Amino acid sequence: MNKWFLRLSIALMTFVLSVAVTGAFRFLFGAGPMDVIAVQAPRSFSDFSGDEAQIMAVYGEYGAAQTRHDREFFERVEAENFVLFVGGERLNRDQDIAWMERQPSDTVYDVRVHRVRVFGNSAVSRGLMLVTYGDGSTSEWPFIDIWVKRNGVWQIQTTTSSD
Numbered sequence: 585m586n587k588w589f590l591r592l593s594i595a596l597m598t599f600v601l602s603v604a605v606t607g608a609f610r611f612l613f614g615a616g617p618m619d620v621i622a623v624q625a626p627r628s629f630s631d632f633s634g635d636e637a638q639i640m641a642v643y644g645e646y647g648a649a650q651t652r653h654d655r656e657f658f659e660r661v662e663a664e665n666f667v668l669f670v671g672g673e674r675l676n677r678d679q680d681i682a683w684m685e686r687q688p689s690d691t692v693y694d695v696r697v698h699r700v701r702v703f704g705n706s707a708v709s710r711g712l713m714l715v716t717y718g719d720g721s722t723s724e725w726p727f728i729d730i731w732v733k734r735n736g737v738w739q740i741q742t743t744t745s746s747d
Contacts, residue, residue: 632702650693663739670745690718707731
């Protein structure tokens with residue numbers, strides 16, 4: 585029992601001595617508590633409502649832009665290294681836009697977003713693209729988009745869809 589008491593006493597004295605030396609060092613060399621660097625607290629991980637609103641605003645224009653084959657919209661919204669995975673194919677942004685421009689002008693697109701989750705400068709969304717063809721037939725294309733925020737602007741990095 586004496587060995588444990590001796591070890592515990594030495595550990596306690598070492599701790600007290602280290603606290604005293606640290607305090608003396610800070611007092612003598614000016615590294616007091618006021619010299620601590622202030623760190624700005626990050627915003628809450630649950631408060632991304634502004635980012636979600638920006639992404640939803642893009643989706644609000646998306647269907648109409650695809651219906652009118654708006655190249656400028658997609659060059660702005662899709663990242664330069666955008667990739668579309670659809671039906672076993674992999675298309676880059678230029679290929680995706682070229683495909684869109686070849687579609688019949690009487691095809692109407694409507695986007696329904698089910699969920700947007702923001703994680704800092706990236707986000708994931710999922711939903712359905714509702715397609716109405718000129719003959720009145722319809723189809724639904726479920727999608728998952730990966731978004732990135734660069735220079736304060738949200739862009740789609742990757743879309744995975746099935747038609």
